[in-house]
Amino acid sequence: xxxxxxxxxxxxxxxxxxxxxxxxxxxxxxxxxxxxxxxxxxxxxxxxxxxxxxxxxxxxxxxxxxxxxxxxxxxxxxxxxxxxxxxxxxxxxxxxxxxxxxxxxxxxxxxxxxxxxxxxxxxxxxxxxxxxxxxxxxxxxxx
Amino acid sequence: xxxxxxxxxxxxxxxxxxxxxxxxxxxxxxxxxxxxxxxxxxxxxxxxxxxxxxxxxxxxxxxxxxxxxxxxxxxxxxxxxxxxxxxxxxxxxxxxxxxxxxxxxxxxxxxxxxxxxxxxxxxxxxxxxxxxxxxxxxxxxxxxxxxxxxxxxxxxxxxxxxxxxxxxxxxxxxxxxxxxxxxxxxxxxxxxxxxxxxxxxxxxxxxxxxxxxxxxxxxxxxxxxxxxxxxxxxxxxxxxxxxxxxxxxxxxxxxxxxxxxxxxxxxxxxxxxxxxxxxxxxxxxxxxxxxxxxxxxxxxxxxxxxxxxxxxxxxxxxxxxxxxxxxxxxxxxxxxxxxxxxxxxxxxxxxxxxxxxxxxxxxxxxxxxxxxxxxxxxxxxxxxxxxxxxxxxxxxxxxxxxxxxxxxxxxxxxxxxxxxxxxxxxxxxxxx
Ligand SMILES: [Zn+2]
Numbered sequence: 001x002x003x004x005x006x007x008x009x010x011x012x013x014x015x016x017x018x019x020x021x022x023x024x025x026x027x028x029x030x031x032x033x034x035x036x037x038x039x040x041x042x043x044x045x046x047x048x049x050x051x052x053x054x055x056x057x058x059x060x061x062x063x064x065x066x067x068x069x070x071x072x073x074x075x076x077x078x079x080x081x082x083x084x085x086x087x088x089x090x091x092x093x094x095x096x097x098x099x100x101x102x103x104x105x106x107x108x109x110x111x112x113x114x115x116x117x118x119x120x121x122x123x124x125x126x127x128x129x130x131x132x133x134x135x136x137x138x139x140x141x142x143x
Numbered sequence: 144x145x146x147x148x149x150x151x152x153x154x155x156x157x158x159x160x161x162x163x164x165x166x167x168x169x170x171x172x173x174x175x176x177x178x179x180x181x182x183x184x185x186x187x188x189x190x191x192x193x194x195x196x197x198x199x200x201x202x203x204x205x206x207x208x209x210x211x212x213x214x215x216x217x218x219x220x221x222x223x224x225x226x227x228x229x230x231x232x233x234x235x236x237x238x239x240x241x242x243x244x245x246x247x248x249x250x251x252x253x254x255x256x257x258x259x260x261x262x263x264x265x266x267x268x269x270x271x272x273x274x275x276x277x278x279x280x281x282x283x284x285x286x287x288x289x290x291x292x293x294x295x296x297x298x299x300x301x302x303x304x305x306x307x308x309x310x311x312x313x314x315x316x317x318x319x320x321x322x323x324x325x326x327x328x329x330x331x332x333x334x335x336x337x338x339x340x341x342x343x344x345x346x347x348x349x350x351x352x353x354x355x356x357x358x359x360x361x362x363x364x365x366x367x368x369x370x371x372x373x374x375x376x377x378x379x380x381x382x383x384x385x386x387x388x389x390x391x392x393x394x395x396x397x398x399x400x401x402x403x404x405x406x407x408x409x410x411x412x413x414x415x416x417x418x419x420x421x422x423x424x425x426x427x428x429x430x431x432x433x434x435x436x437x438x439x440x441x442x443x444x445x446x447x448x449x450x451x452x453x454x455x456x457x458x459x460x461x462x463x464x465x466x467x468x469x470x471x472x473x474x475x476x477x478x479x480x481x482x483x484x485x486x487x488x489x490x491x492x493x494x495x496x497x498x499x500x501x502x503x504x505x506x507x508x509x510x511x512x513x514x515x516x517x518x519x520x521x522x523x524x525x526x527x528x529x530x531x532x533x534x535x536x537x538x539x540x541x542x543x544x545x546x547x548x549x550x551x552x553x554x555x556x557x558x559x560x561x562x563x564x565x566x567x568x569x570x571x572x573x574x575x
Contacts, residue, residue, distance in 0.1 A: 005525070009530075009553070009555060011555050011558070016555075037527045038527075039527060041553065042530065042553055044526075044527060064555065065519070065520055065523040065555060066520075067523050067524070067525060
């Protein structure tokens with residue numbers, strides 16, 4: 001159910017994102033999805049990759065502040081209002097969403113959305129009860 | 144114009160006699176009343192009666208800031224607390240401040256010395272002193288205040304900050320003398336210019352600026368912009384506060400009030416005394432203090448003594464502007480800041496080996512402090528809110544420990560330069 005997300009602390013200066021992608025590329029890690037949250041001073045890069053363990057290790061070795069967090073990836077049907085359903089469902093269950101980001105894939109016609117919530121098991125359960133499809137790790141890493 | 148002609152122009156020989164007599168009394172007092180001094184003297188087999196000449200002072204060891212910290216808060220006091228009518232404090236190298244005390248006589252002495260100082264800047268009855276030094280534990284505000292009242296001037300105890308109000312009051316109350324840090328004076332001048340204030344039309348005639356290092360370049364700017372004579376004043380709370388030395392109208396160095404303080408210049412590395420004209424660290428012994436006498440205190444300020452006669456007629460030796468420090472203390476907006484204070488805050492936050500850098504700059508004549516902190520693994524979170532929360536909490540804690548606000552900037556690990564194991568803790572970009 002849960003997939004591993006890699007987060008990296010980045011100062012807002014040029015070349016840092018490129019450095020991350022270069023380190024990953026040199027170590028054969030492919031990026032499946034990414035999002036950046038930034039403030040005026042720093043940014044947090046969040047990545048879904050094909051090999052989170054290697055990604056964590058090589059980024060740490062390269063001197064970055066890195067951590068691994070569990071998130072869930074949900075398939076959103078490609079219809080108007082497709083995202084509203086899972087959002088309502090989490091809201092009804094009083095589950096607070098820390099953040100989310102979407103990514104598209106070639107494999108499916110659906111959009112995939114990554115949810116970061118505190119009560120991850122409960123979130124997965126209520127979403128599944130509502131018939132939302134949750135992707136497992138292997139499925140996401142091998143997209 | 145003198146405040147106290149007899150003492151300020153006392154012939155050199157007579158001054159030395161007075162110093163010796165007062166030094167003997169002081170050594171006697173600390174030996175009998177301050178366990179710290181008794182211990183260091185006993186360890187060296189020195190009795191107060193061994194002090195027979197001024198040079199004998201060199202038998203006594205230096206006192207350093209750490210000694211004051213070790214005796215926090217009141218153990219360096221030489222009188223019972225019932226005799227202490229006031230305390231002040233300055234920032235220490237870590238969280239704890241350095242505390243100093245005053246008897247009624249000490250306050251009288253200090254007021255006299257500040258009256259001398261203000262008189263050197265031309266203050267007299269009828270003057271209006273706008274005192275923009277901070278009031279509180281810091282000695283600046285109350286030191287100037289008491290001296291100005293003794294002179295008979297009108298004091299505006301406005302304290303620091305609130306520039307608009309400072310400028311309004313300066314005009315409306317017809318201030319003639321401004322007392323504050325030189326950088327704040329320059330800031331006031333430039334803010335005033337922006338508002339179209341013509342300082343040449345104001346009665347302001349002199350400034351007494353201290354509590355931080357400044358330069359002849361800044362003096363030129365201050366005198367031109369504010370249309371005043373700008374005087375340098377020196378002091379530190381461990382000795383008494385402002386009024387240890389002050390620049391007369393000749394503006395060629397600050398007269399050290401030698402009837403109350405004995406000054407030495409030493410080589411900071413060897414501790415050996417250096418003659419006038421040689422640059423080194425200023426060491427001061429108080430000669431009349433009752434509550435907090437101090438022997439050979441290492442100020443960490445770098446200067447030199449000048450013993451050639453001064454055109455003003457005062458016989459007291461002069462010291463040149465302070466040009467630097469022998470430790471890593473910074474003076475930011477008039478406040479003493481030690482990098483180790485920042486370190487102590489980071490340790491409180493659970494950092495075992497904090498890496499940080501203090502970046503000081505002067506923006507529009509005001510000092511700006513930015514503290515870069517390497518973000519450690521344990522602090523890192525994928526949530527922006529959590530990182531911003533750390534920044535806010537650090538900012539709050541640092542403001543309370545340092546006494547000034549700083550911007551906190553989280554930086555990536557291993558981006559603050561380290562050299563030979565000893566990290567560089569300060570980047571000072573100010574040009575003064
Ligand atoms: Zn003079």
